[in-house]
Amino acid sequence: MQNKRPLQSVDDDHLLQRLAHLVGQSRGSEADIVTHIAEVDERRLYAREACPSMYAYCTQVLHFSEAEAYLRITTGRAAREHPILLEMLADGRLHLSGIAKLAPHLTAENREELLSRACHRSKREIEVLLAELFPRPDVPTVVRKFPERRPSSPPPTAPTEPQLRPGRVEGPPVPAPPPAFLVQPLAPARYKVQFTASAELHEKLERLRSLMRSHVPDGDLATIIEQAVTEKLARVEARRFAQTKNLRKSLKDTDTSARSRYIPAAVRRTVNERDGRRCHYRNEQGRQCSERHALEHHHVHPFGFGGDHRPAELRLLCRAHNRLIAEHDYGRTALARMARSQDRASETRAEMCSGPAQARLAFTP
Ligand SMILES: [Zn+2]
Numbered sequence: 001m002q003n004k005r006p007l008q009s010v011d012d013d014h015l016l017q018r019l020a021h022l023v024g025q026s027r028g029s030e031a032d033i034v035t036h037i038a039e040v041d042e043r044r045l046y047a048r049e050a051c052p053s054m055y056a057y058c059t060q061v062l063h064f065s066e067a068e069a070y071l072r073i074t075t076g077r078a079a080r081e082h083p084i085l086l087e088m089l090a091d092g093r094l095h096l097s098g099i100a101k102l103a104p105h106l107t108a109e110n111r112e113e114l115l116s117r118a119c120h121r122s123k124r125e126i127e128v129l130l131a132e133l134f135p136r137p138d139v140p141t142v143v144r145k146f147p148e149r150r151p152s153s154p155p156p157t158a159p160t161e162p163q164l165r166p167g168r169v170e171g172p173p174v175p176a177p178p179p180a181f182l183v184q185p186l187a188p189a190r191y192k193v194q195f196t197a198s199a200e201l202h203e204k205l206e207r208l209r210s211l212m213r214s215h216v217p218d219g220d221l222a223t224i225i226e227q228a229v230t231e232k233l234a235r236v237e238a239r240r241f242a243q244t245k246n247l248r249k250s251l252k253d254t255d256t257s258a259r260s261r262y263i264p265a266a267v268r269r270t271v272n273e274r275d276g277r278r279c280h281y282r283n284e285q286g287r288q289c290s291e292r293h294a295l296e297h298h299h300v301h302p303f304g305f306g307g308d309h310r311p312a313e314l315r316l317l318c319r320a321h322n323r324l325i326a327e328h329d330y331g332r333t334a335l336a337r338m339a340r341s342q343d344r345a346s347e348t349r350a351e352m353c354s355g356p357a358q359a360r361l362a363f364t365p
Contacts, residue, residue, distance in 0.1 A: 024092070031090035038076030047324040050283040052291035055174045060290065070174045071096040078103035082111055088119070097123040105134055241272045251311070258308040263297050270311045271297060281321035291318035298322050302329055 007015060037058070040046065046057035058069035075096055079085045088094040094102075094115070102118055114133070118126050197205070208228065209219045216223050254266040272295075279289035280298075298317040301307035317325065 027092050028090050030096070031086045034072050034076045034079065034089065034096075035086060037072050038079055041073060041076060042080070044320065044324070047281075047320040048283060050281055050287040050289045050321075052279060052289055052318040052320045056290065071100050073174050074100045074103055078106065081108075082106055084111070084115065088115065093119045095123070098126045101126050101130060105130060241269060241277065256309040256311075258303060258306065261303065263309050263314070267309050267311055267314065268297065271314045271316055274311065275316035278316065279318040279321055280315040281317055281324075289318055289321055291320070294319055296322045298325060 010018070037054070040057070041054040044054075046052075046054050046061075049057060049061055051057040051060060054073050055069050058064045058073065059066060062069075064072070075085060075089065078099060085094065085099055089096065089099065098118055098121065101123065102114060106114060117129055121129065205221065205224070209216075209221070209224055212224055212227070213219065215227075249264070249266050251266045251270050254264045256264065256267055277292060277295070279291040279295060281289040295316045295318055298315045298321075299307040300313050300315060307313055
């Protein structure tokens, strides 16, 4: 026996009315969500919830898809300058995808005309409108040689994620999947990696393949690339995390007093290893921040108040959380004043910084 559909008994007119009503409600809720996202973003409350960015908060805590996060954050930031966007989103004159396309081009001068022309247009129609109003130069001609597809070969896989580009709106950039590059999980611990290579890269890979023939007799490209990436990663990490094969000074022989703002390499190595090269921040629920990039060394006891460089006195933090704690210690106003004076004295800052992990040391209490 066939299952009864949930709306089977609703008559046609009533069904269409109900759908229109629900869509109207949903648009209103969407505009509310975007308004809240914009305010949380503005107050940087994501940091308090152990996230390094608004994008991370949207995807990791609110569990939006990458595209939903990108569109809502972009719209929220654009609406700070153009609040009319929220009204148009709520009443259905514009959708999130259209706003994300329009946002980088919107100014106070062109707003009225541009938005009226984009009203009730599809995303594709808005792209055509923008190309007409803001023509871009032709893309350079690129010649690529693709292998001929054998009849038995499966068709090329289309990217599953939308090709997003961050709009030029205020705020830190929202990550977008790089174009012409695709990483897809195939099975546990197996990934398909696909990208378009230049002739130079192709030629280098062939040279490497022949040089590594004794180690990789079957010339498997995945094995060769893995070995090359592993070596490069080790070198980059050694530089970034102050690791060397021959440690010049052990922690025991290192001066950790607060004689200068320079944090000795042995201390940085110890802290990086101890904190797992990941932001150490946890919120009240014990959730740890996931950020692993652009980490900074934070002094638990503010350096400016006599804190020293012993590993126990240092934590690895991402920029958002280093700033959150600095705001807590110094207050937002004082921090903004410090930032302005930092901008005026960039050469002094260069002297005070000793590497990527200390790039904003003057913010570090
Ligand atoms: Zn963090």
